[in-house]
Amino acid sequence: MSRRLTHIAGGLFFGLPVVGLVYYFFAEEFSYFRLVLIIGISIVCVFTGAIFPDIIERPTNPDHRGLFHSWFMLSLIFISAFIICFVIIPRYGEKLFPYPVFGFFLGYLSHLLLDSTTKSSLR
Numbered sequence: 001m002s003r004r005l006t007h008i009a010g011g012l013f014f015g016l017p018v019v020g021l022v023y024y025f026f027a028e029e030f031s032y033f034r035l036v037l038i039i040g041i042s043i044v045c046v047f048t049g050a051i052f053p054d055i056i057e058r059p060t061n062p063d064h065r066g067l068f069h070s071w072f073m074l075s076l077i078f079i080s081a082f083i084i085c086f087v088i089i090p091r092y093g094e095k096l097f098p099y100p101v102f103g104f105f106l107g108y109l110s111h112l113l114l115d116s117t118t119k120s121s122l123r
């Protein structure tokens, strides 16, 4: 499996269930219709987040990992996802927009977590 496919698969398998669970636990009125809608929109966002670091810093050489592949950025992404999950979504839970944004951060998070398991790891 190519690296890009690994990131896409890892992002979707990690990000979509988390988005679904957060919706399930934080939505004031849960509905399967909205769940499907949220997951549908989130697929695009998780996908984008999962390949985003390699779009900015193209993996053309083994030393391509810079700021967007750093532990510093991983911390920022983690804090952002945390704030969206525990502050913004509980406040605006009935709106659709926080979930796909959250999905983007989860995709990004999964990319950096996967890259951190490689030999060259993160910066």
Ligand SMILES: [Zn+2]
Binding pocket: 053, 054, 059, 069, 111, 115
């Ligand atoms: Zn990468």
